[in-house]
Amino acid sequence: MISHLRRAVGTALLGALGAATLAACGGSDSESDSKTVTVVSHDSFEVSKTVLSKFTAQTGYKVKVVRGADAGAAVNQAILSKGNPQGDVFFGVDNTLLSRALDEGVFTKYRAKDLNHVPEDLQLDAAKHRVTPVDTGDICVNYDRKFFADKKLAPPKTFNDLIKPQYKNMLVTENAATSSPGLAFLLGTVGTYGDDGWQSYWKKLKDNGVEVVDGWEQAYNDRFSGSGGGAGKGDKPLVVSYASSPPAEVVGVEPQPKEGPTGVAAGTCFRQIEFAGLLDGAKNAKGGKALLDFMLSKAFQEDVPVKMYVNPVRKGAKLPEVFTKYGQKIAEPATVAPEKITKNREQWIKSWTSLVVR
Numbered sequence: 001m002i003s004h005l006r007r008a009v010g011t012a013l014l015g016a017l018g019a020a021t022l023a024a025c026g027g028s029d030s031e032s033d034s035k036t037v038t039v040v041s042h043d044s045f046e047v048s049k050t051v052l053s054k055f056t057a058q059t060g061y062k063v064k065v066v067r068g069a070d071a072g073a074a075v076n077q078a079i080l081s082k083g084n085p086q087g088d089v090f091f092g093v094d095n096t097l098l099s100r101a102l103d104e105g106v107f108t109k110y111r112a113k114d115l116n117h118v119p120e121d122l123q124l125d126a127a128k129h130r131v132t133p134v135d136t137g138d139i140c141v142n143y144d145r146k147f148f149a150d151k152k153l154a155p156p157k158t159f160n161d162l163i164k165p166q167y168k169n170m171l172v173t174e175n176a177a178t179s180s181p182g183l184a185f186l187l188g189t190v191g192t193y194g195d196d197g198w199q200s201y202w203k204k205l206k207d208n209g210v211e212v213v214d215g216w217e218q219a220y221n222d223r224f225s226g227s228g229g230g231a232g233k234g235d236k237p238l239v240v241s242y243a244s245s246p247p248a249e250v251v252g253v254e255p256q257p258k259e260g261p262t263g264v265a266a267g268t269c270f271r272q273i274e275f276a277g278l279l280d281g282a283k284n285a286k287g288g289k290a291l292l293d294f295m296l297s298k299a300f301q302e303d304v305p306v307k308m309y310v311n312p313v314r315k316g317a318k319l320p321e322v323f324t325k326y327g328q329k330i331a332e333p334a335t336v337a338p339e340k341i342t343k344n345r346e347q348w349i350k351s352w353t354s355l356v357v358r
Helices: 049-059 071-080 097-101 147-150 180-193 198-207 216-223 285-295 304-308 321-326 337-355
Strands: 034-041 062-067 089-093 134-144 173-175 211-213 237-240 262-279
Touching: 034 071, 034 285, 049 062, 049 285, 062 180, 062 285, 071 097, 071 180, 089 097, 089 180, 089 285, 097 337, 134 180, 134 285, 134 304, 147 237, 147 285, 173 180, 173 216, 180 198, 180 216, 180 237, 180 304, 180 337, 198 337, 211 216, 262 285
Parallel strands: 034 062, 034 089, 173 211, 173 237
Antiparallel strands: 089 262, 134 237, 134 262
């Protein structure tokens, strides 16, 4: 949650849809179900009620959301339930996990309307259109400004800074085997240090006291000291989150501060692209296709930044002022070619787990 997102959203912004998390969701042929489109997603999927109402007014379909855990766990669940899915549309698979979902046959082909408004370099399944790009986000280390100001210590800027002794025991990251941001952070180190250097880097990071937790919610809301406007209950002043997380910390704050309580280490970022797709075996495929179309509409795309704190993919979609003022645009994020991720992801995760977690 890209991504989104997932995401980098404060707890005060969660729960707007009030949807239940279900272990399984069987469909029926009742008239009421035929008027409902069910979205399966990670635990940070958010859309404004007014935007969903617009979709209902346009199509006659109501939207139900089934949330899983972090993006990695949600994708795993979608794979386990393929052919008899929990819903009609899955939202939240990104470029770090996309090939696995596609290879497992989770999605069925559908080319969304308005896809021509999305840059071609974001359409990673352009040949078959099994998924639709919805948003992008940069996974980066965030820092607690107050902590570093009080310590009179400059915050880290790069991956290499994180292994310096002055930042010992300060960083919490997500598990690369269960979390999309955690995997993206791992890939950022692969992109930076290469096949021959990333494991050595993680050995040093482990020696420097990095903490690993299951998912983003736990890392950001429970362990990070800078969450909640600087009133976080955790003791870690560094966390793997999003370049767009800082705006979430100032939403609803009056008067608006000159800068947010959190900052971004711009040299620690990896670019995510987040997708949605029509689930194979969807009970309401027609409604699912309508929702995928709507996800590329200006109404949905311009809602993405303020609800999930990620970037819209539609060209010309406007960003809100809070997003442009307090977010950070990353000019040169680390990247890894999709085909290289496909070839090496499972081995990288296995090696990382053995090296860092066990």
